Amino acid sequence: MKESDATGVIRIQDMEAQVFKALLHYMYTDSLPKTKKRKRRMSMCQHLLVAADRYNLERLKLICKEKLCGHIDAGTMANILALAEQHHCHGLKKACFSFKCSSENxxxxxxxxxxxxxxxxxxxxxxxxxxxLSA
Incomplete structure (x- = not known):
């Protein structure tokens, strides 16, 4: 691969090591690694959505979308909505829009x-x- 150097090491520059480890876990087990803390789980799903889009892993993208849809609230929606738009995840974007339908939300x-x-x-x-909203 062109990313490798003379020692045969492949460097992935734009991904944290823990995200890459979770990506490998998914590729070998077809499941996400278990995490206990909600905030950590949400962050990992967001990073994995980006990786799934980059490496064209549609099933992983769908899994991340489903997880993120369950955690949409006023505090998380901006990040989730931006991710959905930037990584062509129309179902996730639609879920964010559905959340915003209430005037309170x-x-x-x-x-x-x-x-x-x-x-x-x-x-x-x-x-x-x-x-x-104007329709």
Missing amino acids: LRAFMATEGFDHVSRSCPSVVKELIAM
Whole structure:
């Protein structure tokens, strides 16, 4: 592989070692590694979604989508929505939009710093949201 050096070592520059280890775990077992803490599990699913998109692992992408859909709230939605948009995960994006349908959830989301982040990084998503709300 072109990434290897003279010693035969392949370096993956843009992925944390623990994420790569979890990716290998999935590839060998067809399951995600067990983690006890919710926040750690959510973070790993987000990183694995990126890796799944990069390496075209559609089943892993689907597993991560299902896990993330179950943890959408006002505090996590911005990151999840940005990931969904950037990595072409339409089902996850749809789940985020469904969460925002309630005016209470939308107000809570708009009060977070994450809303500002999504507005800057994915303005098309904000346009979609406005179009959806005005329909």
